[in-house]
Amino acid sequence: MPVQPTTSLPSEKLSLHVDPFSPAQTGEPPPIEPPVEPATATQSTPPPQPAAAAQPTHKLRICNAYPDRGAIDVFHADTRLTDAPMEYKECRELASPMKVGDKLRFEVDGVRAGHFAVSYLPEGDAVLVLVVFRRDTTSQAVAFESHVFANLINAQIAVLDAYRGPSGAGTSPAIRDPSGASKPGGARVEPLHYDSVVAVNPGVYEVVLQGPDGRVKTRRELVALNRESYIVVRCGVEPRAGGQAYPQELIVFPHSDAKVLIGSGSWSPRGASLLVAGVTVLAAVVGTAW
Numbered sequence: 001m002p003v004q005p006t007t008s009l010p011s012e013k014l015s016l017h018v019d020p021f022s023p024a025q026t027g028e029p030p031p032i033e034p035p036v037e038p039a040t041a042t043q044s045t046p047p048p049q050p051a052a053a054a055q056p057t058h059k060l061r062i063c064n065a066y067p068d069r070g071a072i073d074v075f076h077a078d079t080r081l082t083d084a085p086m087e088y089k090e091c092r093e094l095a096s097p098m099k100v101g102d103k104l105r106f107e108v109d110g111v112r113a114g115h116f117a118v119s120y121l122p123e124g125d126a127v128l129v130l131v132v133f134r135r136d137t138t139s140q141a142v143a144f145e146s147h148v149f150a151n152l153i154n155a156q157i158a159v160l161d162a163y164r165g166p167s168g169a170g171t172s173p174a175i176r177d178p179s180g181a182s183k184p185g186g187a188r189v190e191p192l193h194y195d196s197v198v199a200v201n202p203g204v205y206e207v208v209l210q211g212p213d214g215r216v217k218t219r220r221e222l223v224a225l226n227r228e229s230y231i232v233v234r235c236g237v238e239p240r241a242g243g244q245a246y247p248q249e250l251i252v253f254p255h256s257d258a259k260v261l262i263g264s265g266s267w268s269p270r271g272a273s274l275l276v277a278g279v280t281v282l283a284a285v286v287g288t289a290w
Contacts, residue, residue: 165238
């Protein structure tokens with residue numbers, strides 16, 4: 001293959017202008033400039049979002065103080081809250097998120113007995129107690145008593161009266177320290193009052209119903225732990241128009257473990273008052289019944 005000759009350009013047109021300060025005059029290589037990073041758009045970092053506020057925990061405790069052979073089921077809308085019917089004198093803590101306006105339906109052996117509408121709930125954590133009982137001695141109608149416990153360090157006891165009958169006027173509840181029964185002076189005893197809430201020192205107690213002569217008619221153990229809320233209910237009925245009578249008895253709930261007190265240093269000191277203070281009159285109604 002023939003090679004084409006290279007055509008040379010006229011020499012007068014070959015001129016190179018060299019800047020007097022250029023390194024080309026000294027034969028030194030030009031400095032290497034650092035590479036320029038391409039410009040990028042500035043991305044703004046969004047400010048951290050505040051953590052969502054934790055939803056308050058509302059514990060719902062229901063006690064069946066309705067004297068009847070039939071057991072009670074509890075429904076929240078169409079959801080059955082009781083995995084098995086609640087017998088008379090039985091209490092349970094039910095898991096059910098509640099809000100104002102919710103309705104609880106109560107059935108006795110499958111027959112509707114009443115409704116309870118929630119009209120108030122506290123903003124913070126709380127224990128809600130609802131007691132179902134006999135409205136009077138002449139009918140089978142149900143009634144409700146409710147209370148919202150405040151958050152306190154000490155154990156609290158709400159005392160309710162669900163007994164219906166003329167003989168109830170002669171008995172009253174009290175709390176006693178059985179550990180001093182064999183000591184001089186006997187066990188320490190302090191009265192409890194219906195429709196009230198008291199704070200107590202930690203310890204193992206007896207809640208009793210005593211007559212005007214001080215004799216104990218019935219008793220129940222109460223293990224009081226700090227930050228726990230307890231319900232004491234007198235229940236029973238003496239119907240006027242015949243029917244089955246149920247004697248005066250006590251319901252205590254929940255049942256705490258006395259082993260928690262061992263070694264905790266939280267026992268009530270001997271000689272001290274059993275009751276820390278009267279918290280309030282039990283009047284915190286959280287709903288309405290019909």
